[in-house]
Amino acid sequence: MIPFTVIGGFLGAGKTTLLNRLLRADTGRRFAVLVNDFGALDIDSRLVVAHGGDTIALANGCLCCTIGDSLVTTILALLERPDRFDHIVVEASGVADPGRIADLAVLDQRLVRDGVIVVVDAGSVRERSADRRVGDTITRQLAAADLLLLNKTDLADDLALLRGWLSTQSPAPVLEARHADVAIDLLFSLPRLGGAASAEAPDAFASWSYEWAEPVERGIVLGMLRAAGVLRAKGIVRFVDMPARRSVIHQVGNRLDISDGEPWRESETSRLVLLGLKPMLGSLQRE
Amino acid sequence: MSTVVYPARRILTMNPNRPSVTHVAVRDGRILGAGSLEELRGWGKFELDERFADKVILPGFVEGHSHAYEGGVWKFPYVGYFDRIAPDGTRFKGLKNIDEVVARLRAHEKTLAPGASLLAWGFDPIYFGGRRMVLTDVDRISTGRPIVIVHSNFHVANANSVVLAKAGITRTTNVHGIVKDASGEPTGELQEMTAKYMAYRAAGMEIAAVLSDEQAVWRFAKVAQLAGVTTATDLHNELPESTVEGYLKASASDDFPIRLLPAFAAASVPPAQGIPRLQALMKKNNDRLRFQLVKIVTDGSIQGLSARMRWPGYYDGTPNGVWNVGPDDIDRILLSWHSAGFQVHIHTNGDEASEVAIEAVERALMAAPRWDHRHTLQHAQMADAGQFRRMKALGMCANLFANHLFYWGDIHYAKTLGPERAERMDGCGTALATGVPFAIHCDAPVTPIGPLFTAWCAVNRLTASGRTLGEAERISVADALRAITLGAAYTLKLDEELGSIDVGKRADFAILDDDPLSVLPETLKDIGVWGTVLGGKVFEAPRS
Numbered sequence: 075m076i077p078f079t080v081i082g083g084f085l086g087a088g089k090t091t092l093l094n095r096l097l098r099a100d101t102g103r104r105f106a107v108l109v110n111d112f113g114a115l116d117i118d119s120r121l122v123v124a125h126g127g128d129t130i131a132l133a134n135g136c137l138c139c140t141i142g143d144s145l146v147t148t149i150l151a152l153l154e155r156p157d158r159f160d161h162i163v164v165e166a167s168g169v170a171d172p173g174r175i176a177d178l179a180v181l182d183q184r185l186v187r188d189g190v191i192v193v194v195d196a197g198s199v200r201e202r203s204a205d206r207r208v209g210d211t212i213t214r215q216l217a218a219a220d221l222l223l224l225n226k227t228d229l230a231d232d233l234a235l236l237r238g239w240l241s242t243q244s245p246a247p248v249l250e251a252r253h254a255d256v257a258i259d260l261l262f263s264l265p266r267l268g269g270a271a272s273a274e275a276p277d278a279f280a281s282w283s284y285e286w287a288e289p290v291e292r293g294i295v296l297g298m299l300r301a302a303g304v305l306r307a308k309g310i311v312r313f314v315d316m317p318a319r320r321s322v323i324h325q326v327g328n329r330l331d332i333s334d335g336e337p338w339r340e341s342e343t344s345r346l347v348l349l350g351l352k353p354m355l356g357s358l359q360r361e
Numbered sequence: 362m363s364t365v366v367y368p369a370r371r372i373l374t375m376n377p378n379r380p381s382v383t384h385v386a387v388r389d390g391r392i393l394g395a396g397s398l399e400e401l402r403g404w405g406k407f408e409l410d411e412r413f414a415d416k417v418i419l420p421g422f423v424e425g426h427s428h429a430y431e432g433g434v435w436k437f438p439y440v441g442y443f444d445r446i447a448p449d450g451t452r453f454k455g456l457k458n459i460d461e462v463v464a465r466l467r468a469h470e471k472t473l474a475p476g477a478s479l480l481a482w483g484f485d486p487i488y489f490g491g492r493r494m495v496l497t498d499v500d501r502i503s504t505g506r507p508i509v510i511v512h513s514n515f516h517v518a519n520a521n522s523v524v525l526a527k528a529g530i531t532r533t534t535n536v537h538g539i540v541k542d543a544s545g546e547p548t549g550e551l552q553e554m555t556a557k558y559m560a561y562r563a564a565g566m567e568i569a570a571v572l573s574d575e576q577a578v579w580r581f582a583k584v585a586q587l588a589g590v591t592t593a594t595d596l597h598n599e600l601p602e603s604t605v606e607g608y609l610k611a612s613a614s615d616d617f618p619i620r621l622l623p624a625f626a627a628a629s630v631p632p633a634q635g636i637p638r639l640q641a642l643m644k645k646n647n648d649r650l651r652f653q654l655v656k657i658v659t660d661g662s663i664q665g666l667s668a669r670m671r672w673p674g675y676y677d678g679t680p681n682g683v684w685n686v687g688p689d690d691i692d693r694i695l696l697s698w699h700s701a702g703f704q705v706h707i708h709t710n711g712d713e714a715s716e717v718a719i720e721a722v723e724r725a726l727m728a729a730p731r732w733d734h735r736h737t738l739q740h741a742q743m744a745d746a747g748q749f750r751r752m753k754a755l756g757m758c759a760n761l762f763a764n765h766l767f768y769w770g771d772i773h774y775a776k777t778l779g780p781e782r783a784e785r786m787d788g789c790g791t792a793l794a795t796g797v798p799f800a801i802h803c804d805a806p807v808t809p810i811g812p813l814f815t816a817w818c819a820v821n822r823l824t825a826s827g828r829t830l831g832e833a834e835r836i837s838v839a840d841a842l843r844a845i846t847l848g849a850a851y852t853l854k855l856d857e858e859l860g861s862i863d864v865g866k867r868a869d870f871a872i873l874d875d876d877p878l879s880v881l882p883e884t885l886k887d888i889g890v891w892g893t894v895l896g897g898k899v900f901e902a903p904r905s
Contacts, residue, residue, distance in 0.1 A: 085689045086689075110631075113631055113633065142599060142630065167690075174554070177536045181562060207687075207713060207717065
């Protein structure tokens with residue numbers, strides 16, 4: 075299963091800065107990044123191992139592809155490539171609705187919709203959202219976000235006011251940054267359940283793991299998932315109200331998917347991993 | 362170096378110095394002269410060819426906004442409301458209700474290999490006036506193979522249960538565009554990109570490949586030629602190698618009946634890449650194939666509820682549409698291509714989109730002044746007098762979507778634009794009065810290719826229900842004929858080479874059964890097309 079993330083946000087918000095950071099980061103994961111224009115990316119030429127027309131392959135296993143006229147065709151072609159990659163990230167155009175692009179994950183069973191991250195320019199978003207020509211585009215983008223990356227916070231006149239306004243535009247959790255410098259793990263999938271934590275684990279965030287031998291009350295789990303500060307969650311849980319099935323939990327920011335799938339295997343235990351901002355997570359109880 | 366003189370019942374030249382003559386002389390694929398037999402004798406020996414003696418000759422029609430994938434869709438059954446002519450000249454009768462569509466496809470379905478998918482196109486339920494097509498309708502055609510029925514606007518499709526099952530579309534599928542009924546079940550109607558693609562994939566259809574294979578451009582050329590067209594555009598194409606090869610191969614053949622102008626999709630690659638690519642392609646130009654046009658798409662479409670409008674927006678309150686290339690991107694793209702000397706065609710449907718495009722052209726001209734750029738707004742359906750004045754001042758052209766008046770005029774009047782704006786939409790009258798050079802078009806396959814019909818739309822402004830949509834914007838037959846010949850040629854920078862019957866121009870003619878200036882304006886669309894002449898070569902239309 076390949077997670078499918080969309081990075082949206084208006085022109086100049088910092089999408090490219092974020093993608094540059096992603097491509098340079100030592101994540102241990104191979105990202106396939108789909109962009110509108112290579113030229114805007116800041117790829118160290120020493121890291122390029124292959125360059126073929128609309129694709130650049132990097133030494134760290136990452137791929138960059140240009141989107142061209144048809145995003146659908148590009149995504150499907152990417153899936154047919156022999157190269158292996160672990161995660162697809164699509165850069166939405168500055169006027170696109172990233173939520174619609176995230177829908178494309180349904181096109182192939184190998185893809186799983188991971189999240190819509192909308193990058194917001196703290197210095198200009200209020201003004202842009204009042205612009206008669208692009209205001210509704212901005213509003214749609216904010217509403218589509220699972221996670222908001224409030225960027226260029228040093229340019230905001232009144233950050234608290236801005237955050238208040240932002241909360242009226244979208245229920246998504248907000249991460250702040252000046253140069254799109256947010257921990258990559260906060261934006262993309264957690265490492266596999268039970269796997270080692272990523273090398274990049276600054277003080278800002280923490281992850282909490284839970285395990286249950288017996289079936290769990292759905293309400294308890296939902297309460298944990300909705301706790302303030304929880305940005306991502308992943309788990310396979312056996313609920314009291316559905317003990318015969320594995321309930322697969324996937325949460326990115328504001329978007330929660332619980333799918334009830336295959337039969338529960340007796341040898342399994344319920345497991346849940348939450349990732350969020352440290353100060354807030356501290357309030358959660360460990361089981 | 363032989364000369365042929367064609368006498369005709371009448372020759373309408375589009376040359377104001379001698380607008381109507383009786384004879385035209387052709388040498389080496391070009392017009393040697395047009396006038397009386399006596400005047401033409403002076404050129405020396407000639408052969409008199411009287412096959413057009415009782416016909417009326419016009420300059421070959423120029424279709425300034427069409428798409429070659431019109432040829433692609435003709436591989437599949439047509440199920441539209443209106444009659445339509447296929448590339449081989451067959452007339453397909455329009456289907457008037459869901460039952461007739463189902464019956465036609467049930468008959469067609471029996472001719473397909475077991476399990477093969479069925480794709481149909483041109484479906485237009487808005488004319489049925491009643492319920493939408495649902496799963497049970499399409500399942501009546503067959504539940505033994507995937508079936509996808511594409512609507513005429515190409516944005517919506519109806520699928521059968523087989524497709525939904527293969528695509529995994531159920532009541533819990535949470536994707537925008539999957540239409541569900543009151544109980545939450547998918548109806549089989551799929552709107553917009555993701556939903557449609559789910560259907561195509563499930564049906565195993567490689568849509569892009571199918572729509573632009575080599576046969577497609579031949580079918581497109583034939584459909585155009587049947588309508589009297591000698592020059593046509595393919596007005597938005599990424600121009601991948603395979604497509605370019607196909608176009609080069611087709612145009613190298615003397616049997617290819619049109620001159621084709623593809624337009625490069627400017628937003629598909631950054632200008633720094635696109636410009637050298639198009640410049641290299643231009644070196645491959647030949648008489649029947651010209652790379653030179655560039656296309657930018659700003660918004661969506663009015664009837665697709667995706668046009669970008671100024672206040673007060675959609676008449677029925679639909680939220681404003683979406684940008685493809687928006688206000689912050691258009692400057693960068695346009696300036697690059699403009700500075701490199703190209704002519705840019707900009708799709709704009711809503712009036713906010715045309716406003717943005719006009720402003721972008723103005724800024725481009727301030728940054729890089731240029732003479733005679735002729736950047737053209739395509740569709741420009743909502744452009745009003747003020748915008749036409751600005752276009753005139755900036756040296757821009759307009760290609761107006763006159764066919765919309767017939768096909769969607771009633772919808773615009775009642776739902777999308779309201780009476781006032783519908784009555785001034787596709788304002789040929791205002792364009793003419795303001796002095797903006799303009800053409801009129803069909804946007805095939807969205808509407809059928811047929812310049813006489815398009816001219817009829819501009820002259821009569823009659824909707825499908827028979828309402829006249831704005832008496833004041835009607836233009837004369839003479840002006841409409843000019844718009845489909847020299848006017849369109851001007852918007853393609855081909856006006857010195859073709860578009861009128863004048864010494865030195867290409868011998869491209871439309872051969873008609875009747876004189877458009879002598880028939881009643883209401884019957885303009887019914888004039889028969891005998892065939893065309895392209896560079897002196899005669900192409901007779903097959904009679905069905």
